[in-house]
Amino acid sequence: AQKITQTQPGMFVQEKEAVTLDCTYDTSDPSYGLFWYKQPSSGEMIFLIYQGSYDQQNATEGRYSLNFQKARKSANLVISASQLGDSAMYFCAMREGGNTGTASKLTFGTGTRLQVTL
Protein backbone atom coordinates (compact mmCIF):
# COMPACT_ATOMS: atom_id res chain seq x y z
CA ALA A 1 0.00 0.00 0.00
CA GLN A 2 1.15 3.51 -0.77
CA LYS A 3 2.27 5.30 2.34
CA ILE A 4 1.85 8.74 0.82
CA THR A 5 -0.74 9.40 -1.86
CA GLN A 6 -1.04 12.57 -3.88
CA THR A 7 -3.96 12.12 -6.24
CA GLN A 8 -3.61 15.36 -8.20
CA PRO A 9 -0.90 15.07 -10.87
CA GLY A 10 -1.49 18.69 -11.89
CA MET A 11 -3.40 21.71 -10.66
CA PHE A 12 -4.10 25.16 -12.04
CA VAL A 13 -4.85 28.22 -9.95
CA GLN A 14 -5.27 31.86 -10.81
CA GLU A 15 -2.94 34.38 -9.29
CA LYS A 16 -4.13 35.68 -5.90
CA GLU A 17 -6.48 32.75 -5.42
CA ALA A 18 -6.07 30.04 -2.78
CA VAL A 19 -5.33 26.43 -3.72
CA THR A 20 -5.37 23.15 -1.82
CA LEU A 21 -3.01 20.31 -2.66
CA ASP A 22 -4.15 16.94 -1.38
CA CYS A 23 -2.10 14.41 0.55
CA THR A 24 -3.25 11.27 2.31
CA TYR A 25 -1.00 8.98 4.28
CA ASP A 26 -1.01 5.51 5.75
CA THR A 27 0.77 4.52 8.94
CA SER A 28 0.11 2.50 12.06
CA ASP A 29 2.77 4.35 14.01
CA PRO A 30 1.24 6.78 16.52
CA SER A 31 4.24 9.10 16.21
CA TYR A 32 4.93 10.54 12.78
CA GLY A 33 5.59 13.79 10.99
CA LEU A 34 4.33 15.21 7.75
CA PHE A 35 6.29 17.55 5.50
CA TRP A 36 5.67 19.52 2.37
CA TYR A 37 8.47 20.39 -0.03
CA LYS A 38 8.46 22.59 -3.11
CA GLN A 39 10.53 21.73 -6.17
CA PRO A 40 10.74 24.55 -8.72
CA SER A 41 11.88 23.94 -12.26
CA SER A 42 15.47 24.60 -11.15
CA GLY A 43 15.30 21.29 -9.28
CA GLU A 44 16.13 22.05 -5.66
CA MET A 45 13.95 20.77 -2.83
CA ILE A 46 12.67 23.56 -0.60
CA PHE A 47 11.13 22.80 2.79
CA LEU A 48 7.77 24.52 3.29
CA ILE A 49 5.97 23.26 6.35
CA TYR A 50 5.90 20.52 8.98
CA GLN A 51 3.14 18.94 11.06
CA GLY A 52 3.75 16.49 13.90
CA SER A 53 1.20 13.83 14.70
CA TYR A 54 0.79 15.10 18.24
CA ASP A 55 0.51 18.76 17.30
CA GLN A 56 -2.83 20.12 18.42
CA GLN A 57 -2.99 22.95 15.94
CA ASN A 58 -2.56 23.02 12.19
CA ALA A 59 0.85 24.28 11.12
CA THR A 60 1.16 27.61 9.36
CA GLU A 61 4.14 29.28 7.68
CA GLY A 62 3.34 32.57 6.01
CA ARG A 63 1.05 31.84 3.04
CA TYR A 64 1.30 28.10 3.64
CA SER A 65 -0.93 26.19 6.00
CA LEU A 66 -1.39 22.50 6.55
CA ASN A 67 -4.93 21.20 6.94
CA PHE A 68 -4.25 18.21 9.19
CA GLN A 69 -7.16 15.80 9.63
CA LYS A 70 -5.79 12.94 11.68
CA ALA A 71 -8.86 10.71 11.60
CA ARG A 72 -8.96 10.94 7.81
CA LYS A 73 -5.18 10.60 7.56
CA SER A 74 -4.93 13.64 5.38
CA ALA A 75 -2.45 16.51 5.40
CA ASN A 76 -3.43 18.91 2.68
CA LEU A 77 -1.32 21.95 1.85
CA VAL A 78 -3.17 25.22 1.45
CA ILE A 79 -1.45 28.06 -0.37
CA SER A 80 -3.20 31.39 0.01
CA ALA A 81 -2.91 34.33 -2.37
CA SER A 82 -1.06 32.34 -5.05
CA GLN A 83 1.84 33.98 -6.83
CA LEU A 84 3.43 33.19 -10.17
CA GLY A 85 6.51 32.06 -8.28
CA ASP A 86 4.46 29.31 -6.64
CA SER A 87 4.44 27.38 -9.91
CA ALA A 88 6.37 24.21 -9.08
CA MET A 89 6.11 20.56 -8.09
CA TYR A 90 4.93 20.01 -4.54
CA PHE A 91 5.76 16.87 -2.60
CA CYS A 92 4.18 15.54 0.54
CA ALA A 93 6.41 13.36 2.72
CA MET A 94 6.08 11.39 5.95
CA ARG A 95 8.48 10.44 8.70
CA GLU A 96 7.42 7.48 10.83
CA GLY A 97 8.58 6.87 14.36
CA GLY A 98 9.47 9.25 17.12
CA ASN A 99 12.41 7.69 18.93
CA THR A 100 15.54 9.74 19.18
CA GLY A 101 18.37 7.85 17.57
CA THR A 102 16.40 6.59 14.62
CA ALA A 103 16.88 8.48 11.43
CA SER A 104 14.14 10.68 10.07
CA LYS A 105 13.63 8.60 6.94
CA LEU A 106 11.14 10.25 4.65
CA THR A 107 8.66 8.58 2.33
CA PHE A 108 7.60 10.85 -0.51
CA GLY A 109 4.48 11.02 -2.62
CA THR A 110 4.64 11.35 -6.39
CA GLY A 111 3.98 15.06 -6.31
CA THR A 112 1.52 17.60 -7.68
CA ARG A 113 2.51 20.08 -10.35
CA LEU A 114 0.98 23.47 -9.63
CA GLN A 115 0.68 26.07 -12.34
CA VAL A 116 -0.29 29.60 -11.35
CA THR A 117 -1.90 31.59 -14.14
CA LEU A 118 -2.58 35.28 -14.62
Added chain:
Amino acid sequence: NAGVTQTPKFRILKIGQSMTLQCAQDMNHNYMYWYRQDPGMGLKLIYYSVGAGITDKGEVPNGYNVSRSTTEDFPLRLELAAPSQTSVYFCASSMYQETQYFGPGTRLLVL
Protein backbone atom coordinates in the same frame (compact mmCIF):
# COMPACT_ATOMS: atom_id res chain seq x y z
CA ASN B 1 26.92 28.92 5.93
CA ALA B 2 26.60 27.02 2.65
CA GLY B 3 24.11 24.39 3.91
CA VAL B 4 24.27 21.16 1.92
CA THR B 5 26.55 21.13 -1.10
CA GLN B 6 26.80 18.47 -3.79
CA THR B 7 29.31 17.86 -6.55
CA PRO B 8 29.23 17.40 -9.45
CA LYS B 9 26.06 19.06 -10.71
CA PHE B 10 25.89 16.88 -13.79
CA ARG B 11 27.74 13.82 -15.01
CA ILE B 12 27.56 11.39 -17.90
CA LEU B 13 28.85 7.88 -17.26
CA LYS B 14 29.34 4.92 -19.50
CA ILE B 15 27.89 1.58 -18.46
CA GLY B 16 30.27 -0.16 -16.06
CA GLN B 17 32.11 2.98 -14.99
CA SER B 18 32.36 4.02 -11.35
CA MET B 19 32.03 7.36 -9.68
CA THR B 20 31.56 9.04 -6.33
CA LEU B 21 28.94 11.68 -5.70
CA GLN B 22 30.12 14.10 -3.07
CA CYS B 23 27.97 15.62 -0.35
CA ALA B 24 28.98 17.96 2.44
CA GLN B 25 27.10 19.95 5.06
CA ASP B 26 28.29 22.68 7.39
CA MET B 27 25.34 22.74 9.78
CA ASN B 28 26.80 20.16 12.18
CA HIS B 29 23.89 17.85 11.46
CA ASN B 30 24.17 14.31 12.74
CA TYR B 31 21.89 12.71 10.18
CA MET B 32 22.56 12.58 6.46
CA TYR B 33 20.68 10.93 3.61
CA TRP B 34 20.94 10.04 -0.05
CA TYR B 35 17.84 10.00 -2.24
CA ARG B 36 17.25 9.43 -5.91
CA GLN B 37 14.50 10.98 -7.96
CA ASP B 38 13.46 9.31 -11.19
CA PRO B 39 11.59 11.34 -13.81
CA GLY B 40 8.06 12.24 -12.72
CA MET B 41 8.46 10.53 -9.36
CA GLY B 42 9.03 11.36 -5.74
CA LEU B 43 12.30 10.77 -3.94
CA LYS B 44 13.38 7.35 -2.75
CA LEU B 45 15.88 6.78 0.05
CA ILE B 46 19.09 5.01 -0.94
CA TYR B 47 21.21 5.15 2.23
CA TYR B 48 21.32 7.15 5.41
CA SER B 49 23.66 7.80 8.31
CA VAL B 50 22.99 8.76 11.91
CA GLY B 51 26.56 9.78 12.60
CA ALA B 52 30.18 9.29 11.64
CA GLY B 53 30.92 5.62 11.13
CA ILE B 54 27.26 4.57 11.08
CA THR B 55 25.35 3.94 7.87
CA ASP B 56 22.31 1.91 6.91
CA LYS B 57 20.31 0.94 3.85
CA GLY B 58 17.22 2.71 2.69
CA GLU B 59 14.57 1.61 0.24
CA VAL B 60 16.74 1.27 -2.90
CA PRO B 61 20.38 0.53 -1.88
CA ASN B 62 21.36 -1.96 -4.61
CA GLY B 63 24.24 -0.74 -6.75
CA TYR B 64 25.40 1.89 -4.27
CA ASN B 65 27.75 2.18 -1.33
CA VAL B 66 28.32 4.89 1.24
CA SER B 67 30.76 5.82 3.95
CA ARG B 68 30.70 8.42 6.69
CA SER B 69 34.11 9.12 8.13
CA THR B 70 33.30 12.66 9.28
CA THR B 71 30.19 14.51 10.42
CA GLU B 72 30.42 16.83 7.43
CA ASP B 73 30.81 14.44 4.49
CA PHE B 74 28.67 11.62 3.14
CA PRO B 75 29.84 10.39 -0.29
CA LEU B 76 27.79 8.01 -2.42
CA ARG B 77 29.67 5.48 -4.53
CA LEU B 78 28.40 3.86 -7.73
CA GLU B 79 30.63 0.91 -8.56
CA LEU B 80 29.32 -0.42 -11.88
CA ALA B 81 27.04 2.15 -13.44
CA ALA B 82 23.90 0.86 -15.14
CA PRO B 83 21.28 2.73 -17.22
CA SER B 84 18.78 2.14 -14.39
CA GLN B 85 20.88 4.47 -12.25
CA THR B 86 20.12 7.42 -14.50
CA SER B 87 18.45 9.77 -12.07
CA VAL B 88 18.80 12.92 -10.03
CA TYR B 89 20.53 12.32 -6.72
CA PHE B 90 19.82 14.44 -3.68
CA CYS B 91 21.75 14.56 -0.47
CA ALA B 92 20.04 15.87 2.67
CA SER B 93 20.87 16.43 6.30
CA SER B 94 18.97 16.96 9.52
CA MET B 95 19.54 17.50 13.18
CA TYR B 96 18.07 14.27 14.54
CA GLN B 97 14.44 13.97 13.45
CA GLU B 98 13.94 17.56 12.52
CA THR B 99 13.44 18.92 9.06
CA GLN B 100 15.71 17.61 6.32
CA TYR B 101 17.51 20.18 4.22
CA PHE B 102 18.46 19.21 0.72
CA GLY B 103 21.40 19.91 -1.53
CA PRO B 104 20.92 21.15 -5.10
CA GLY B 105 21.14 17.65 -6.59
CA THR B 106 23.40 15.80 -9.02
CA ARG B 107 21.98 14.84 -12.39
CA LEU B 108 23.47 11.53 -13.57
CA LEU B 109 23.08 10.05 -17.02
CA VAL B 110 24.34 6.52 -17.69
CA LEU B 111 24.73 5.59 -21.33
